[in-house]
Amino acid sequence: MATDQNPPRPAPVNVIEATRAAYQDLRKSERKVADILLSDPRQLLPATLAQTAEFAGVSQPTVIRFCDAIGCSGFQEFKLRLAHSLALGTPATHSVLSGADDLGAVVQKVFDYTITSLDWARNHLDLTALEEAVALLGRAGAIEFFGFGASGIVARDAQQKFPLFGAPCGAQLDSHQQIMSASMMRPGDVAVVISNTGRTRSIVEIARTARASGAKVIGLTGSDSPLAAECDVKLVVETLDNTNIYTPTISRIAALVVIDILSTAVALRRGPEHQERFRQMKRRLNDLRFGSEP
Amino acid sequence: MATDQNPPRPAPVNVIEATRAAYQDLRKSERKVADILLSDPRQLLPATLAQTAEFAGVSQPTVIRFCDAIGCSGFQEFKLRLAHSLALGTPATHSVLSGADDLGAVVQKVFDYTITSLDWARNHLDLTALEEAVALLGRAGAIEFFGFGASGIVARDAQQKFPLFGAPCGAQLDSHQQIMSASMMRPGDVAVVISNTGRTRSIVEIARTARASGAKVIGLTGSDSPLAAECDVKLVVETLDNTNIYTPTISRIAALVVIDILSTAVALRRGPEHQERFRQMKRRLNDLRFGSEP
């Protein structure tokens, strides 16, 4: 019961995304169905085939053909996938924020966007690379996290999890101190270099420096990039990108979750005595918070 | 099309949670269905009524009665809800991490847990309070964010979003500087006090101090708590809590998303000239990253 992992996820492709993608290739009447789906996906959720056909103003077989066209084997599968997609939220492309949105809309859209992106990131994680990263971190003498801006937040967060990593952790956010830190690393140490773009010059330099010092380098980045080329292990955390300037940066949240995974996995590999020390640490932290008297 | 908000979410109750909750009240044969569902929910996703009945070794009407018992109006609705639940991830109670889990399992569980919790947080956000917070932040002269530990990360992240808030933002993570900052605040300023527990003594003190200085205080906390009592606006971000020590702290991620919502909403209320300045800022940041030559 502890190992119920990796059953084939329903289908990695979002139905609504698929519809948008296939729209060009659809026939005229099929597009009517697509329009209904794109304009208000939620009303189709409880709808039956006949109702869907009526909404779109087409016949039932047309709806079936539409399902087929976007890669579903039938109406039933379509509805299942639709439910899946809607649970994750109306897709990002539909959730472009505008000044006309009221607060409720902003809430839904930001959550939708975040959750959809996380699901996307999950399905695009490279398990092999992750495995290597866990192995490196598990036997690291010391760990340094590097990052700027939003990625600096992630670095700091990772550093705060050092009790889980079980090794001394540092996080450098200032570029001078980053260079110093990277230069001083030694064989056996691990540098985790975080950059969403992976193209910021100074961060690439850091990776190079750390590696020259003999440390292993793990790169946490949003896409294959110059940074990845300088790393021993590249963790690519893909996220949906939305050009809207107001779209909150999801990348840092996905990166935080990856950090959670890394720290958890490393901690789980350690023995029970490590868990005991961890438990004690938590207790003492609690005392600090509320005072130690009852 | 810009205002498609708040359609009634399919059903705020997770089918699997509901099954677990109702398990005691189920009849013997219905429990067989429940057992199948709980042991491997995913196999039921594509299954038909007949197949489900066969899996459980009961008759079809029994399955229907089971659906009814856990609050679904029929098998169809059950399957829809199941798809929804599974999309968000196998529920937290099932995802307790153990040393026996391999990396794939850790990945799935951490993502499941994060996504489920975010969905939960979304459904429990108080829109009215959020509205008040946005109003306060929108006309703030200056904004200070306070937080310790993991909440400190959130505070720092919020501070980095100051271009969106359109006001000078600070983030104090050291308790002495927090006191100093809080004391120096003035009427028209807004303090955002972040604490998952809402019970850490010094953070409550900060809220009190800031308020005494004439600032408005927004509390961002995980539950109704002593901190909430000291605030003008309380934003309660409920998250699923799991006692397992390895369970990553979801609270900070939910808090980050709320910060995203606040910053986005405030920015959207500002005029187009603010958006233009924001765009320019992004462009210059880009130049800094990659160098300004082509």
Next chain:
DNA sequence: CCCAGATTTGTAGCATACTTACAGGGACGA
């Protein structure tokens, strides 16, 4: 220990929903 009532479970039939085969109709090219 047995019987009556209630409760639970399975059987059978019905209505509905999904799918497939086929034929009409329209667009395009010759």
Next chain:
DNA sequence: TCGTCCCTGTAAGTATGCTACAAATCTGGG
């Protein structure tokens, strides 16, 4: 203008989900 091809709807068939009813089981009292 005719013929071909592609698109779309009609109609029939199949399977699926639901409901009424009857058999079986359990419970409690005599």
